[in-house]
Amino acid sequence: MIEDLDIExxxxxLGDNDILLKLEIYQMIIRKWAQHLTTQEIAILMQIVDQTVGWGKLSERIYSDKLLNGGNLYGGQSGISRSYLFKVLKSLESKGMISRNVRRRASERATFTVNVKWTSPTDG
Structure with a gap:
């Protein structure tokens, strides 16, 4: 189980494309994390997870437009405004589910890291 593994x-x-580990991470997010999230937070988090964990890594540089518009991979637009996107990202960060490292020169692009060791404060 993921709880028994260290980050390294x-x-x-993930780099070795461990499909079962990826599945466990997706299940954990759906079964444990989702109850602590709004619909918009789930939608944005799943895009971040897909672009990180889905590709065998915990971190990835992602443009805000990709999260906002979703592209063909996520059925088109996310249905939220740019300002609301940043509120959602801030909320996910404050909950500790993701971290964001924004470059000053490229404010539209950030490196996102998924905190796969996140647990709810109410889970003990």
């Missing part, structure tokens, strides 16, 4: 082992196994 998770990174190695």
């Amino acid at each position: 082992e998770i990174v190695v196994r």
